[in-house]
Amino acid sequence: MIGRLNHVAIAVRDLGAATAVYRDTLGAHVSQPQALPEHGVTVVFIELPNTKIELLEPLGEASPIARFLEKNPDGGMHHICYEVDDILATRDQLKQTGARVLGDGEPKIGAHGKPVLFLHPKDFSGTLVELEQV
Ligand SMILES: CC[C@H](C(=O)O)C(=O)SCCNC(=O)CCNC(=O)[C@H](O)C(C)(C)COP(=O)(O)OP(=O)(O)OC[C@H]1O[C@@H](n2cnc3c(N)ncnc32)[C@H](O)[C@@H]1OP(=O)(O)O
């Protein structure tokens, strides 16, 4: 069902400051910021040899990561994204197991222009899971 690790996401209060840490302290190549108003976040991606790191900052009043940052003021690991071949078939299989698919259950287009879905952290060892169809 799940395939490659596409990215690990870290929620941050200040995307510029976090970008500077990864670029200047860790020597990473950081992409330009991408505002995703339909997802309530602004993101950058750090390409690593074997996967990507996504840094995300709240965008707008109804950001889904606002409460996470209230609980984790320094920021923190927010979600993990696995690649899947067929997101609708995977969703339907997961729903049959009782897993909760977040939102209206329909895939939305994510930062990579691909369909994504999110699964409730309470069903996956306290970890918010994102699925991206590749
Ligand atoms: C798609 C664009 C981009 C990309 O990669 O392409 C992105 O990844 S955008 C990422 C931002 N979008 C999302 O995160 C959408 C899915 N997230 C949600 O719907 C919410 O964040 C949700 C429902 C997971 C949590 O919402 P909220 O924090 O407002 O609700 P609660 O405080 O009631 O949380 C319920 C319960 O879950 C725990 N929780 C919340 N967030 C996380 C998390 N990231 N990891 C682990 N656990 C989490 C929270 O502590 C609550 O637990 P409790 O024991 O009841 O306190």
Ligand SMILES: [Co+2]
């Ligand atoms: Co993501």
